[in-house]
Amino acid sequence: MNALGYALLGMLMRKPCSGYELTQLLEVFWRAKHSQVYPLLAKLEQEQYVTFEHVEQTGKPDKKIYSITDKGKKLLQKWIAQTPAAPVIRDEFLIKVYSIWLTDKNTAKKLFWERISTFEEKVTHRKEEIKKMEEEYGETITNFTSRHFGRYLLFKRKLRQEEEEIIWCRWVLDLLDKANEDSETSIEGKRE
């Protein structure tokens, strides 16, 4: 069993879901396409960690609603208690930052400005999500036993990180502005 499998089991503990729904919900903490989700669900079902029932719909395609089994729940709980593997971060932007000295200042600034604007959007969106959760569930959300507790913690963490990213970007832009000798021009303006 891989991490994605456990992510699916975790979501099914909150409520029974279709593969389609799981794929959407997944985006919060583990990106995966439906082409990865559907076969994995079939495998989980084969090994009896989940079961499903067909639900016929009118006007919409039929769907399979998956539920977690006791066996699945036990597996998940056992896994949670084990020390997790080191995180993996793959961010093209960081590669570009590493080589930022090879470009001209305008290109560099543009890169950071764009980063800021995408993260500002994320921040507004995230704040809304958090507000909605707090309004919907009230104080219970900070309660360890609430089924929304984990998701709430993750949202709070993400918000912090996204805000930090913006602060860091502004700091970099400040650095770029302070040393304002030459090279306001293009790549050609730089010595080899």
Add this chain to the structure above:
Amino acid sequence: MNALGYALLGMLMRKPCSGYELTQLLEVFWRAKHSQVYPLLAKLEQEQYVTFEHVEQTGKPDKKIYSITDKGKKLLQKWIAQTPAAPVIRDEFLIKVYSIWLTDKNTAKKLFWERISTFEEKVTHRKEEIKKMEEEYGETITNFTSRHFGRYLLFKRKLRQEEEEIIWCRWVLDLLDKANEDSETSIEGKRE
């Protein structure tokens, strides 16, 4: 060409390196094993983005020192100016946090304490790296045209993030301690 290829080119702009060395240096911003690096270097060489020369050593195995070509440099510079793809984060720990409500408090606390301690180690290590860089290169490091500028920015960013992670973990541990009704025991102590 994929992101890893550009990461390699970026490192070769700073100085010529062997595949072995590149693999070590890579860890800072893009994890990859040597089994991925060597074949990719061969491919980059085939397409003339890099060249290499054999260096014979006594007492150590021979090595290939790779250098970037003009063609490679141009490719890299063109790539940097393009808007980067969205970052991908895969962190098992986050999946476990999502499902934290399924465990007992002790398991939960242990998970967060372990997270704190690994991140505290990272922070001390990172601070040393930054200090070393600042001592070695002085003010020039905050200069846009310095070949160490990008790496410096990345280190600063990582330090922030690692410190933030610790603060967040402590906040969660506080939440866990505040609501101190029941369930100081084991999984059995929880209702289904």
Add this chain to the structure above:
DNA sequence: CCTGCCATGTAACTCGTTACATGATTAC
């Protein structure tokens, strides 16, 4: 004696993305 560092490579595998395939309904 055994671990770890240096150094390069290949093979087999898993994980993840892109593209192909289908088809009805709703909204612009």
Add this chain to the structure above:
DNA sequence: GTAATCATGTAACGAGTTACATGGCAGG
């Protein structure tokens, strides 16, 4: 009309990890 949402699946590919393979030197 044409794109978006709902809904499930497979096939082909690319990216990444684990394991296999070799071998000398240094340090505990």
